[in-house]
Amino acid sequence: MNQDDSLLKFEVPEIIYGLGALGKIGQCAKRLGGEKVFLVTDPGILAAGWIDETIKYLEQEDLEYVLYDNVVTNPRDFQVEQGVQLYLQKGCDVIVAVGGGSPIDTAKGVAILASNHGSISEYEGCNKIDQPIPPLVCAPTTAGTGADVTQFAVITDTRKRMKMTILSRAITPDISVVDPNLLKTKPPELIAATGMDTLTHAFEAYVSSLSWSMTDPHAIHAVELVAKHLVDAVKYRSLTALEGMSIACLEAGIAFSNAILGAVHALAHPLGGFYDIHHGVANAILLPAVVRRNIEHSIEKYARLAIAMGSDTRGMTQEEAAMSVLGCIDRLTDELQLPKKLSEVGVRRKDIPSMADRAQYDICMLTNPCTYEVDEIKNIYAEAW
């Protein structure tokens, strides 16, 4: 990963957490030296009223702002490039993103181009960003992506129909303002999908070849919280469950930003690029197929994940304990009523070879506990199909 193999790292934004934390967002932008805010969101968040509230807090600090809401799920390269034109033209000097992964990744893309120029595809890959980005404050509205605390941005290359992963310490946000209130307006199906994204982050970070003592406790705790709160968050949207999922997302994000991910994400990215399937749903479908193949390379860790998922592993061998994690995932997916097969979400079997060609070169494959040849990747897609 373009760093000394023997060295490990841990980097996390400043986090402000709690009910009402959104009220601090103006102070945060101001504290980072901002005077004119580039405010990135999407139409759904705008309609939910959170932007009116955010603007109130910006105005309390006498901050000017420019609103940019041309953001869709799986955000596009041209939306980033259009955004940065507006950012520069209006003379903004700080970026505030309020939303899920899509607005936050769009904001990161705008931030990269604001100080590094060129086109966003030039920054795909690891550590391609030379110049520091403008100050960036995020307020996540979905407990899923973790983008508010990570050094990742995923932007769709519309020409190649491919999701580009950009990974650089330079794009870790400065401050994440995590207010569980913001989850209250989130539709249940989105809570389910993003919750499975969180679970996958935690799983992949925990078994990653770059996992370590600073990331492991967060990954395990995130899994415990998902097991405890995700179903309740979807069914009842109780504040306790939403708070649990907020923290799960935060901890999973911290874990995977520093330990990176694995094969589930490598295989999910082409699905987003080809079909525009929600990233959380893609992860949920692929997770069991990848775990089944990874398991022999990391038995002890999958056994620990099974315990975190609530499996009673007493009296089991390590192998049995590890295998029991598959039943836990299956039961959770059932309860969430999520699709379990790629064929259910419109994926064509004939696209598997092209998707496998792309998945094998995805950055996330590098930290999977084992490597997969392209034929094996096709088998995993086929198994999940």
Add this chain to the structure above:
Amino acid sequence: MNQDDSLLKFEVPEIIYGLGALGKIGQCAKRLGGEKVFLVTDPGILAAGWIDETIKYLEQEDLEYVLYDNVVTNPRDFQVEQGVQLYLQKGCDVIVAVGGGSPIDTAKGVAILASNHGSISEYEGCNKIDQPIPPLVCAPTTAGTGADVTQFAVITDTRKRMKMTILSRAITPDISVVDPNLLKTKPPELIAATGMDTLTHAFEAYVSSLSWSMTDPHAIHAVELVAKHLVDAVKYRSLTALEGMSIACLEAGIAFSNAILGAVHALAHPLGGFYDIHHGVANAILLPAVVRRNIEHSIEKYARLAIAMGSDTRGMTQEEAAMSVLGCIDRLTDELQLPKKLSEVGVRRKDIPSMADRAQYDICMLTNPCTYEVDEIKNIYAEAW
């Protein structure tokens, strides 16, 4: 703690960890924009050869440097003030501290005065620092203090014979370079004392009224690592044990920087001010007396700490499990051959009332699970005497 009661925070420097990490220290100072390094250490570290090595890495990056090693255990106000004169006179623009808590706290003091001016005692307390400090990189050489990752600095007011606690987000270092190799030259008695400091950090952060999901996993893991590695680190200085203690110190530091501390630290600070007793030894002596009184206010948490210490609590009531933590601490102190009474380290009984007067106003008392009147504090000192 001068923030909205309902909001929680988490702030951690960038961490680079591993054998050989010290080799990155020049790059870190340069990446933060430095050209002339103010290099803070103490005579012991200098003699151990780590500064020669550090200077080599600074020179590899064409960085100039000014060495400042007028640092003692429990660092003094005048040493900070003398340091900042040199910093300003030589035109330094980045601070690198290599050492234990004393050089790092001295470096923080110099950093505060370099941009905020005045005398260091003006900054005692919470959030008194207005101006950002110069870039600060730390390389800890004792697995104890955690100062390399915290927003705390403790400096002795020589006129009042009192330790001043300075607590501000502004003094969190930018980067901590944690290289377990640096522990190899540390004397066993110092490993024991600083290890008990780490244990106390983790205990107090875990039961603190500001602890939360982001700090708890680190506190618990730190306790587990101390229980597993401290005795071996002292007896054999094996690299595995030193690595374990390095991470324990890091995680305990992250936990207490964000959750703050408790009564053990509030009572230990006057001991350092009055007698210049090593802070880790003071904590080790006071910990059991404070736990004994705190326990009824936080039974569940002390029971969890007992498990982390290795106590087999199966079949015990919650109360019994919590109480069993005292036996764990006692056995550990025995194995480390540390003093168990204040009278053994030269404390005069007649000083207890004055120390209690000071301890009651220490910042760390605010986050203890319960509050103590001055008479109760005297009783705790007397019990530990």
